[in-house]
Amino acid sequence: MSTSRRGFLKGVAGVGAGAAAATGLPGCVPDISPSPLLDMEKDGDGRVRMQVARYPDLSRDGGSVTLRVPGERQLLVVHPSGDTYAVMSSSCTHSGCPLGFEGEEAVCPCHGSRFDLSGQSLNPPAKAPLATVASVYDPGTGVLLIDFKAGDSGFPELVDGKVVFPFTRFPELSSPGGMVQGTPAGHGKLLFVFALEDGTYSAVDSLCTHQFCPVEFQTTELVCPCHDSRFTKTGAVTQGPATVPLQKFTVTSDGTSVTVTIS
Ligand code: FES
Ligand code: FES
Structure with missing residues (x-):
């Protein structure tokens, strides 16, 4: 779900080597931190409209943020380069560690799993993909729209509940x-x-x-x-x-x- 990158973080600092040791997994633990936190609200349509230039951690090529929206799972919003963005779950599917971003991959600081921009696992120990959320970047306005209510084409819509x-x-x-x-x-x-x-x-x-x-x-x-x-x-x-x-x-x-x- 690419549409057009990193830092952190008091709350989850120290999850890397410590977690690897705690789980007993071998460990070439990557030197990367979970992406910085950003709190935003949905509008009445269930969407987040993000003026990307306001968030330097995301607006630079290679940037990323960990987005917290009330009522939704925590998300990793990434900006590998140019007008390309992607939005996916920020929790590693191996043991739930918060992800960082490097190059064009979401990276787990705990045991080194990596995921591509569509959420697919690129290397173990994580096997399951990250859930993704629909998003569209408008280069004209500089707004990244994250749509929590998007549905499948040809599938019935929610009407009156x-x-x-x-x-x-x-x-x-x-x-x-x-x-x-x-x-x-x-x-x-x-x-x-x-x-x-x-x-x-x-x-x-x-x-x-x-x-x-x-x-x-x-x-x-x-x-x-x-x-x-x-x-x-x-x-x-x-x-x-x-x-x-x-x-x-x-x-x-x-x-x-x-x-x-x-x-
Ligand atoms: S997320 Fe752990 S069993 Fe489903
Ligand atoms: S929690 Fe183990 S690789 Fe992510």
Whole structure:
């Protein structure tokens, strides 16, 4: 999710070598610090509009900040060069250390994992990708728009707190065992909807309750790629380290469609 870099940080200083020692992992620990903190608020549309020139830690080529927005996970906003920016989760998917940025890669100070601008892990120990957030940089205005509510094209939008799945468009939901997944615009978070084997329905959020990696559906269950927590189609934990169920949403059906109530 590239659109157009670093420093830190009292709160998390010392996570590098200390954490490596604490976990017993071998360690060529990178000499890098987590990116400096920046606190901002969303507007009424669920977006952050950042006038990049106001933030020198981000505006220079190679710059980055750790963005804190109330109600959202902490994000790493990076600026490798020119008009290119990218926005991704700031927590390493190995053990949750806060990331820094170097060159064109997010770098974990703890055990050296690196991630590309699309969040993909480039080297272990982290294997799972970082979640990304949609963003667009406008060179004319110098504004980086971070859209927490962006959705998947062709997937139903959130309207009046509900997402409706007509069977004509989503026949998977018309018979037990079916499933659809996607991100509704206006909600901005991946959603799983299941037609359960007993004829009822379930809809659950995709964020693992351990350290908020996005879960994946595998055959019959939801699996977290970060530390292998497992959840049923109704969000119940069947294997830790997570102990809290996935967030569930109310689902109804009138026989022609399924409606998921988000709020
Ligand atoms: S927390 Fe271990 S590589 Fe990031
Ligand atoms: S984030 Fe650790 S098991 Fe999901």
